[in-house]
Amino acid sequence: MITVYKANVNQVDAESYKKFTETLNLYSLICPKCKHHDFQKHGYYTRKVKYRKHSVTLRILRVKCMSCKSTHAVLLYFIVPYSQYALEVHLKALQSDFLNKFIDWIEWNEGINEYSYYYIRSQFQKYWKERLM
Ligand SMILES: [Zn+2]
Incomplete structure (x- = not known):
């Protein structure tokens, strides 16, 4: 997984994450496995994130590194890996x-x-x- 810390998204909601993935410059990502920047969008999966009194279903972007062929979920800083809570x-x-x-x-x-x-x-x-x- 790749966590993006500098994004103009400061709230947990599906529309903000969707806009983030649509405008994301894939070259700005770094492969955690081989350190290259060459990615293609590979698909999506849904994931619930609980935040205070509500939960949000996000359509999480997956990308594929064209150098080492590994796939990674693209998370924003407020999504804790392997946790349902923000x-x-x-x-x-x-x-x-x-x-x-x-x-x-x-x-x-x-x-x-x-x-x-x-x-x-x-x-x-x-x-x-x-x-x-
Ligand atoms: Zn790679």
């Missing part, structure tokens, strides 16, 4: 944990239950913390 939900859960304000998190994100809160925290401890450090 980045802001992860950050809020981790911040709430750090500040010991679980109740605030539940009120902020009432559409998401306490099991999701604990799931996000455990995923961070198991996978993301070490990668980020």
Whole structure:
């Protein structure tokens, strides 16, 4: 997968992601496997992203590297790989944990239950913390 950080999309919605993929300069992407820039659009798949009190179904773009033939999903910075929750939900859960304000998190994100809160925290401890450090 390829995550794009500099995009003019700052909200989780299907129309913004669609516009992003339609105007994306494929040459601006870098293959994580071989570091080349030569991509072609390869297809789409749908994925739900939960954000606060709603979930959004995105049509995720897949691209194929013409150098090494690998395929990659193109994600925006607010889509956390292998998670159904948007980045802001992860950050809020981790911040709430750090500040010991679980109740605030539940009120902020009432559409998401306490099991999701604990799931996000455990995923961070198991996978993301070490990668980020
Ligand atoms: Zn490649």
